[in-house]
Amino acid sequence: MVEGLADKLKDLRRQNGYSQKQVADKLMVSPSIISGYENSERTPSVEILLKLAHLYRCSTDFLLGLTTKTPVEHVELCGLTAQERQSIRILVQSLKEKQGCPGNSN
Secondary structure (H helix, E strand, C coil): CCCCHHHHHHHHHHHCCCCHHHHHHHHCCCHHHHHHHHCCCCCCCHHHHHHHHHHHCCCHHHHCCCCCCCCCCCCCCCCCCHHHHHHHHHHHHHHHHHHCCCCCCC
8 A cells, every 4th residue: 555545535535525435436336445445455446546536636646645735626617607717717816816825826
């Protein structure tokens, strides 16, 4: 097992409000498999690792401990007009500047 992976998986699951069964259902595996990952008894395959990264909106590098860059929070903009999406981008950038955060949201 990759060092730290079990704790990351458990933390990400809890942060996202999922039970082990919910994660198992989303990945189409049994809950005992998820438990095995979180208890360092099993190592996820590359396919499952990719699915976990997608589910938790993080990189596989983060899961594997190759980067410490934490997952980025995403907001679903589906169904909004181009003007509404642009308004949200402007609001987010304004809030980031107010907090002194570097970078651009575009």
